[in-house]
């Protein structure tokens with residue numbers, strides 16, 4: 001894939017290439033979701049219809065049970081929509097290239113890299129971010145377990161880890177240790193928290 005220089009001088013992937021790649025991949029996948037290694041997914045593009053953009057278009061996103069109508073350029077990713085347009089900064093951007101899974105959110109219950117998903121393609125789907133887990137001041141079981149097992153250091157990987165585990169445990173509440181490990185295999189922790197992250201996931205699986 002051709003790379004270009006970002007304004008900060010670092011190499012990146014041009015939006016055009018990203019969109020072209022997404023379009024090619026979309027044609028090859030019938031399921032509607034692209035499965036990446038370690039079970040990570042990104043939402044596949046919508047079937048082609050009338051061309052959109054390049055100016056802003058109306059995009060409706062359902063995030064944590066709330067509908068938001070936004071005006072976004074079609075190139076805007078779900079990650080950018082969440083962080084920069086909805087102020088939901090719990091979803092982290094680290095690589096912005098689908099490599100680290102820090103940006104994981106749930107899309108219709110599936111762990112999904114929001115940096116590799118266009119906001120347009122997330123329309124009509126239920127999006128859950130880390131902000132949607134707690135009920136008021138009551139933390140979700142996984143959030144409590146991360147605290148109890150000291151499962152974070154810098155915290156940058158934490159929201160993605162928790163949502164990857166949630167995708168597993170919502171489907172398999174009594175997941176095995178192997179399943180817990182596989183659920184976060186695509187999430188990178190640059191600190192030393194992975195052993196405790198696995199302990200937290202296993203604790204919730206064991207009730």
Ligand code: FES
Pocket residue numbers: 092093094095096097098099100101102103104113114115116
């Ligand atoms: S920020 Fe999306 S995978 Fe790294």
Ligand code: FES
Pocket residue numbers: 151152153154155156157158188189190191192193
């Ligand atoms: S706690 Fe720092 S990257 Fe995981």
